[in-house]
Amino acid sequence: MSTLVADTVSKRFGGVTALSNVSLELREGEIHGLIGPNGSGKTTLLNLLTGYYQVDEGDIRLDGESLARSPVQQRPRVGVARTFQKPRLLGSLSVLDNAMLGGWCETRAGFLETALALPRARREERALRDRAEELLHGVGLGYAIHRRASLLDHAEQRFLEIARGLVMRARFILLDEPAGGLTEGEIEHLASIVTALRDAGIGVLLVEHHTDFVFSVCDRVTTLNLGRMIKHATPAEVRSDPEVIRVYLGA
Ligand code: ADP
Numbered sequence: 001m002s003t004l005v006a007d008t009v010s011k012r013f014g015g016v017t018a019l020s021n022v023s024l025e026l027r028e029g030e031i032h033g034l035i036g037p038n039g040s041g042k043t044t045l046l047n048l049l050t051g052y053y054q055v056d057e058g059d060i061r062l063d064g065e066s067l068a069r070s071p072v073q074q075r076p077r078v079g080v081a082r083t084f085q086k087p088r089l090l091g092s093l094s095v096l097d098n099a100m101l102g103g104w105c106e107t108r109a110g111f112l113e114t115a116l117a118l119p120r121a122r123r124e125e126r127a128l129r130d131r132a133e134e135l136l137h138g139v140g141l142g143y144a145i146h147r148r149a150s151l152l153d154h155a156e157q158r159f160l161e162i163a164r165g166l167v168m169r170a171r172f173i174l175l176d177e178p179a180g181g182l183t184e185g186e187i188e189h190l191a192s193i194v195t196a197l198r199d200a201g202i203g204v205l206l207v208e209h210h211t212d213f214v215f216s217v218c219d220r221v222t223t224l225n226l227g228r229m230i231k232h233a234t235p236a237e238v239r240s241d242p243e244v245i246r247v248y249l250g251a
Helices: 042-049 072-078 095-101 111-115 119-138 154-167 184-199 211-217 235-239 242-249
Strands: 003-013 016-027 031-035 057-062 080-082 172-176 203-207 220-225 228-233
Touching: 003 042, 016 031, 016 042, 016 057, 016 203, 016 220, 016 228, 031 042, 031 184, 031 211, 042 172, 042 203, 080 154, 095 119, 095 154, 119 154, 154 172, 154 184, 184 203, 184 211, 203 211, 211 235, 220 235, 220 242, 228 235, 228 242, 235 242
Parallel strands: 031 203, 031 220, 080 172, 172 203
Antiparallel strands: 003 016, 003 057, 220 228
């Protein structure tokens, strides 16, 4: 089974210990929730798993191989994609062009072949365009393919970021607060997308504050508090755990 693993990782920022000896195993074909109060280290862990930060201690492994020292730009090549709390898109480009950006890493044509529109470059671009269009339809953005990305609303931007990750053939996709700012109807659509990803064998990490959403779609949930893992279990076990209730869920 394919896994993306944080193995007893620690991360400090100056005098602040953001994470201390935290482990998490994300498996293919599962939705894994990561919850905890603000400042508990969730985004830091996501940044370590995706290579935006380097670990101080511990290791990040994909299928057993260490990624800890591989640069962030290598992550798409190995199949690890992410989205951001505030979607990062190129607003002046079309929705389709933004989605196609996810496929840059698998094209083989060189700069000159592309600039001169030589056959291999044209073939690759057609294939990438077809794939991006198909995935945009898959996330429900088929109607907006030729729209400028800056004209999309918040939820549409989030779905476009997911499509961009899928265009890069992600095996693991890590979503940073994807339900933030979405209506209940949009969250239902998001739930159908992440469930479809899981069913397609992709491993999904959900860093999320919307706990009803987390508990309804996740297979397993990890809870952090003050940079430490306090509970890792099924949604039912996590939501009834006294420590999780005390530090995060409330009575
Ligand atoms: P969460 O995502 O759970 O809200 P974070 O991972 O953002 O938590 O933050 C964990 C801790 O690390 C917090 O105390 C935060 O202030 C600190 N931290 C996170 N990123 C940085 C950074 N780039 N520089 C300094 N401190 C940071």
